[in-house]
Amino acid sequence: MTEQAESKHPCLAGGLIHPDQWQLPETSVRKTLRAGIRDILLQLKADFSMADQAYQSLDDLPSLSSARLQRYAPLPDFAPLGSALLSALDELRQSGAHTRKACFLVSQPFSGLPEALETLDLRVISPPANLLMADADIAAWWDEQLMTDDWVIPELADFWLRHRSGLGLIRELMARLAVDQAGNGVVGCSSWCWQFWCQYLPDLYVAPWMPAPLTGECLVDWFGQLAMPDTGQGLTARMTNDGRFVLPAPSESRESRKHSLFPKDLATLARGNPGVALAVWRRALRAKPEESESGDVDAPDATEHCWVAPLDRLSLPKVPPSTTVSTGHVLHSLLLHNGLDLERLAQVTGLPEQELQITLGRLQRADVIAFSRDSHRYRVQPLGYPDVRRYLQARGYPVDRF
Structure with missing residues (x-):
């Protein structure tokens, strides 16, 4: 790999790389096997519940209050990332890579x-x-x-x-x-x-560069840093289904703790994308476990803690089914242009504004897109992005390779 800039910012942990060096973060073996078994069961139309799916839907568990969500998973300050980008570019210049x-x-x-x-x-x-x-x-x-x-x-x-x-x-x-x-x-x-x-x-x-995709380890470091300023001692987060730890990060002093594969699977779901990963993380945080824990687990070091719902228990936005091409045209255009207002959306899609309004309304109700009153633009939302990308790729639209 070409020499790359190093940075202490967790969103630039892998430095800057050439776009053709980008690779999808690997999912855990457990999730890969579970997905394969699920596909077989669906094909056989078997009415079967897997052992790790024995709990009821976690969407009914109490979510964090707005105040606690802002403390545990605040929206990031982008200034440190900007400084880290400049430092990474300077290092590339000094090394002769750029x-x-x-x-x-x-x-x-x-x-x-x-x-x-x-x-x-x-x-x-x-x-x-x-x-x-x-x-x-x-x-x-x-x-x-x-x-x-x-x-x-x-x-x-x-x-x-x-x-x-x-x-x-x-x-x-x-x-x-x-x-x-x-x-x-x-x-x-x-x-x-x-x-x-x-x-x-x-x-x-x-001569383009891009941030390397975030791995599960990078996400753990980043989520921990986001929570650190407000919690002081940091945040302890554990899975609701098995009590395994997500935060804090594994360390030699905590070898006895069992850590979850959630961060690794989240990195794969988000395709190493920090904004998508943070949005899913915020959706997954819960105020208490689904049911009382079983087994002896070390007590958390930090005084504040929360719980994390498994990815397969989350209800993320889905693109609503449609018999017309307008849905795909609209979503693809919004991603190409970083969002558009109604007039410009009509210009790039060639669709009548009335038809666009109907499509935009359906996508808004599904929480796939949102309208910004400040910019007057419609934009795809981070939580809906994974399904939007799959939707467009399945229908033959040119998608980015990241």
Whole structure:
């Protein structure tokens, strides 16, 4: 593997890697075997409950209060990640692994990379109001934006529309990046936007980097750090079904404790994506176990503790069934463009606004997407993203490889 930057930030534990080095975090053997058995049983239409599924649905267990959820699994501060990204890029330059003026960073949706880039002490380049700018005006617009160095584009997906007149802005920027004539700056780009432009410009090379996927160990470290500022001593989290520990992380002083494979399976479900993993983690936290524990287990060191529902007991949002193509077109377009308002969604899909409103309403009711009153955009939600990606892939839509 190419030499990569090291960082103490848990979301950059694996450093920055080339996109073609990305690999899906491995699931646990137990989950793999369980999934295989479940598939066989479904095929045989057997009415059978597996031993590790003997409990009733954990969705009825009391969830954490809003106050405790904010204490145990708060939404992250992205400034430390931004600083860690700059440090990682500096190390790549010093090692000779990156020699270009501009740095191009690809990231999965909900990774937090755009938010982190916005916190940097760099000049933010925002997209113009008119994304259908005439070709004659595009070069002059970029000349003005790139006139001075030390700039940042937090999310390149905001600079285009999948429309015959909406490709010019990114096409011009990519041409400048290809010959390293965009000056010193940083470009953040959604993996879905990146996938489209790799197909549209197959010979394009901009020396991209991306954060390595988070493993189960990385998630344990990150979740522990998120809870640490408020809890002081940290957080103890154990599984509701068997009492195994999720937090704190395994250590030599706690060798007698049995630790759960939940973090490893969560990393696989989230595809190493920190935003998706955190959203599922917040959904899984519970106020008390399903039933009293059995067996002798070491008492937790921390004074605060909570419980974690198994992944197969969680009800995550699903894409509602549909007999039309509008659902797939809408979801794919929202991911390509980092969210869209109704007018632009109609432009890129070619669907009537009335049909779009019906589709958007169904997806909102299913908690797959949400509408932001601040940006007036519809966006796919982190909890719904795993099923959205599977839905699009099963129907032949081009998906990112991450």
